[in-house]
Amino acid sequence: MTEYSHLGKQLAVELHGITKRFPGVIANHDVELLVRAGTIHAIVGENGAGKSTLMKTLYGMHQPDEGTITVNGNPAQFKTPTDAIAAGIGMVHQHFMLADNLTITENIILGDEPVDSRGRINFKEARARIESLMTSLGATFNPDTNVSELGVGQRQRVEILKVLYRGAKILILDEPTAVLVPQEVDELFTTLKRLVAEGATVIFISHKLDEVLTYCDEITVIRQGTTVARTTPSQVDRRSLAELMVGSDLPDPSGRETKVGDDVRLQVTGLNLAGDIAGAKLALEDINVAVHSGEIVGIAGVEGNGQFELCESILGLRTILSGSISVCGHELSHTETRDRINMGLSYIPFDRHREGLLLDAPLWENTFLGREENSSLTNGPFISRSKIEADCRSIINRFGVLTPSEQVPAFALSGGNQQKLVVGREMVSDPKILLAAHPTRGVDVGAQAAIWDELRHARDKGLGVLLISADLEELIGLSDRILVMFDGRVTAQLDPATATPEMLGTYMTGEVQGDAR
Amino acid sequence: MKSQRLQRMAVTSASSLLAVFVALCICAVVLLITGKDPIEAYRTLFGAAGDTKVLQGSLNRATPLMISAAAVAIGFKMNLFNIGVEGQMRVALLATAVAGAAVDLPAPLHILFCFVVAMATGAIWAGFAGWLKVKRGVNEVISTIMLNFVALSLVAWAFDSFFRAESTTGSVLVKTKELPTSAWFPDIVDRRLSGMFFIAVLVLILFYVLVWKTKFGFQLRASGANPGASRATGVNPKRMVMISMLLSGALAGLVGMRALLGDVHAYQNNLAEQQGFNGIAVALLGRNHPLGIFISALLFGYLGEASGRLQLIDIPKEITTIMTGIIVLAVVIINEAVKRWDDRRIQHKAAVALETAVVAA
Known part of the structure; x- marks a missing residue:
């Protein structure tokens, strides 16, 4: 492992002993992160390893329970993102936060509008600043275009401009490539390299190893809430990095000896x-x-x-x-x-919160949802609570849902366990055909392997699956x-x-x- | 695991009680500002609780409130805000008064006939709003408010033009033709407490069974809790909107029956006035739960009944109207705050329980 202090370059961000306790989800503990100025620093880890939690801490979206944050050599305490922005930190979120019906310029200055002496927005000044930022970024679009006309890659560029406009020198990008195809990923990194060349620092969150190894200067690995390794692309290969992330043998989605x-x-x-x-x-x-x-x-x-x-x-x-x-x-x-x-049609929805769960309702009501016609769970027009609860407990056991009981509301579970509950509900009624949309999105490795096993097992018994992923x-x-x-x-x-x-x-x-x- | 449910109920009740208490404090300040003694006012107001007559009157006043709150709550359970209970009730009142006076039936059947007419007309009037929402996407808040105006004007015009009856008793109030005595709902305590009280309690019990114990009720609650999820699992949202509006309207039709069948026995212009609107407040305070509605209706009924006593000590009885208004506001605010706190508590408890479970495993 490299000791960065010897390398002469100043540290842009230093996190020591960061601990964040959080009910229901994996929190951070004893996180050590050192990011050199003028580099692209990757933070890699499985879904749910605590990468986003850590970045939210750095961006002031919540406060750590323990630990210190140092930015450009100065100790910092961020109560809100505004404090972090003032310290030169900017964050590009995974989900874009742009107003579709406003132009690029309007989106960028939104909330930070330059005004003239009479309190009117000074679009001229704004445009000038944005155009100079665009030049340094290598972006070529017209700042008066409506955001609704932009593609995904361009929208992301606008998000980056938004952050730069607010004077950020340290950029956090939360899984920026999740929405991009490989070609757009290339363009993104060309942009990021330009920024770094002009003195910016980029913290890049990802769980895609190839792009991390290809484009980043340094890598910090997070596993189960804590940092487990610091390394560089020249010191690791794909497999060893993956094993650092997972901590053990890799789960394998393959195994295709099927009888269609x-x-x-x-x-x-x-x-x-x-x-x-x-x-x-x-x-x-x-x-x-x-x-x-x-x-x-x-x-x-x-x-x-x-x-x-x-x-x-x-x-x-x-x-x-x-x-x-x-x-x-x-x-x-x-x-x-x-x-x-x-x-016999079953559906694991794209978004478990919007289409899959009643978050405020107890788990047993959630596993009953959509199965009201199942006569083993009802007495005529009445629901049979005891039968539904027993059925829910069997789903919890079979699919390994981590929960104190079937009485807790669904929001109290972590995302992976919520997903397992939805998958369990959809598979337990032995459907003929399953529409599975992102069945393992946002779940941890163990849960992912379990869901894959269930899918394969049901497939072997004759289930037809339309898998969208x-x-x-x-x-x-x-x-x-x-x-x-x-x-x-x-x-x-x-x-x-x-x-x-x-x-x-x-x-x-x-x-x-x-x-x- | 029963304890978990009890805990939730305790938290819910506590937050409603807190809201009532906060409202009392604010009203005390209002009283102080107007130069009255709040302690004396409250002593008078709540001192009336020892009086049987006041209690009987409170139950009587609570009767229509329970039914109208149930009408509002059944909509609330699937995120439908039926503000039109007042209008639905008014249409049903006139229709029932006219139809009830036109037929001749033995007593229990006559009352049943009146109930059916009232529920049907209330349901039809609410059905307009449901139909507009399903077919045209019109927000039910707007359509029910508008339909309230239409109902009030339409009923006033129809009453005035076609259904006025000559007064036989020499009363100055204009009424429709009086219902035959076979349609009169018997009193429990003569002229003080109508037997409709039991009908209201029955409505609340049926409401509980329907919403919490049946498949239909589950789908209704699921549609309210997450329309996307219930749609994806095969609940037809339009059908649910239509059914719950019709049910809500049918209950709204019953709201005025205590006044019509149990008291005045004919339609007149101010009959059961405001009882549809007041149900909204009762449903809010009662958290759309039958038990909560029952208690809240009793509280509002009592405040209404006892408020007259305040005038004896030279305090305007409108202070109780202010109080109910503030209670509703406080309920909305405090419930939201308490829910956030309680959600965090539950989440935390689950996390703690899991950690110990993992260690044990």
């Missing part, structure tokens, strides 16, 4: 779905998908290319223009959601076939045995279309 059955469980034919705005182009265009028993069909694609709409159409939450949807040979395209569920390794590892969605269409079918994440990336941007041979 002959019977079609889900058949989508010629599906068209209108766009949200009248007259706009179709949200889904001529989608044809078949999932057989014992088959996992993966859907790859950058978020927002129709995956969500496809799931909602299959579930009957959207009225399709034309086409047919059938489960086990029964035509369902004009039936209600509840009938489709009763036919942003985790390309998960897609390649679990799927029997991979379909790529781009712009509302299925643009390619790939064989996971030969597909690589890079290859998927080129398909996902729409650069390449057509089946890989």
Whole structure:
């Protein structure tokens, strides 16, 4: 391990002994972080290892219970992000915080508007500053464009500009590449290198090892809430870094010795779905998908290319223009959601908070949700609380949900355990077909492996799965076939045995279309 | 694990009690500012509790409040804010007064007939708002407020134009034709406490069973707690909106029955006035739970009944109106604060329990 003080370069950020206790989620303890000025410093760790918690501490979004923060050699105590901004720290969040109907300039100055002597916003001054920042960033867009017209990569550039505009010299980027395809990742790092060359410091949070090893100068590894290693890309390779993150043997999504059955469980034919705005182009265009028993069909694609709409159409939450949807040979395209569920359709939703859980309700009510027609849980029109509770306890045990009991409200669980509960609920009723959207998003390694096992196990027993995931390794590892969605269409079918994440990336941007041979 | 539920109930009750206490303190300040002695005022106000007549009157006043609060609460349970209980009640009152006087039936059937007419007309009037929301996406707060105005004017016009009856008793108040005695709801205590009190309690019990014990009730609560999740699990949100508006309207129709069948026996312009609106406050204080509604209705009924005594010591009885207003405000604010605190407490407890569980394993 390198002792940075000998290297002569000043430390931009020093965290010593940071401990943050937090109910229900992994907190930080004894975190040691040293970031040299003028470098890109990666913080890597599994989902839920405590990376974001740590960065929120540094950005003043909450205060550490113990430990010290030093910025550019000066001890600092941030009560709010405003204090952190004043100290030259800026944060680009994972989820963009931009107002769609405002221009780039308006978004950037929002909350920090330059005003003239009469209290009016001085757009001229703002523009001048933004244009000079854009030059240094190498950005080429027109600052008067509406943000709604920008792509994901450009929006991220605007977020970075927003932070620079407020005078940040130390930039925290929270999983900035999660929403980008590989090509956009390249552009992002070109931008970051420029910034670093001009004296900025970048703290880069990620769990994607390849980009960390390719682009970053130094690496700090966080595991289960604490920093376990400091290293540089030249000292580690992909595997050893992964093992540092996980702390032991790596879980492996692969293991594909499947017997895909002959019977079609889900058949989508010629599906068209209108766009949200009248007259706009179709949200889904001529989608044809078949999932057989014992088959996992993966859907790859950058978020927002129709995956969500496809799931909602299959579930009957959207009225399709034309086409047919059938489960086990029964035509369902004009039936209600509840009938489709009763036919054996199950759904692990994209966002467990918005579509999966009743956060304020106890766990037993959550596992009952959507299963009101299950006669073993009810007495005629009445619910049978004792039976539902017993059923919930069995889900908790089978899926390893960490909870004191089935009576606690769902919000008291950590994200991974909430996800396990949702997965358990959807799988326990032995569905014929499962729509699994990001089944392991935001869960820890152990839970991820458990969910993968359950999926594989059910698949072996004949379940058909439509798997939508942003985790390309998960897609390649679990799927029997991979379909790529781009712009509302299925643009390619790939064989996971030969597909690589890079290859998927080129398909996902729409650069390449057509089946890989 | 029963203890966990009891704890939650205790926290909920405590926060409502705190709200009432805060309201009493604020009203004491108001009294001081106007130069009155708050201690004397409260002694008079709550000293009336020893009087059986006051208590009977309180139960009587609480009767329509329980029903209208249940009407509001059933909407609240799925995030529907039915502010139109007053209008629904008014339409139902006139319809029932007219229809009830037009038929001749044996006593229990006649009363039942009146209930059915009242519930049906209330449900139809609320159904307009539900239909507008489902078909056109009109916010039910706006449509029910507007429908209140329509209902009040429509009923006043219809009453004035078609249904006025010549006074037989020489009273100056204009009324519709009097209901035959077979439609009169019997009193428990003559002219003091209507038997409708039991109907109101029955409504609350049925409300509890429906919302907390049935599949339908579960779906109703799930739709309110997370519309996205219940939609994704196959609950049709539009159907739930329509059904809960109809149910809410049907209950709203019953609100005025104590006044109509149990007291005046004919429609007149100020009949059961404000009882639909007051239900909103009772439902808020009672946290949309039948037991809470029962207690809150009793409190509001008592304040209304005992307020007359304040005039004897030269304090305007409107102070109790101010008090109910402040109670509602305090409830909303304190509940929110207490909920945040309680959520953190539960989350913390779960984390602690887990840590020990992990160690034990």
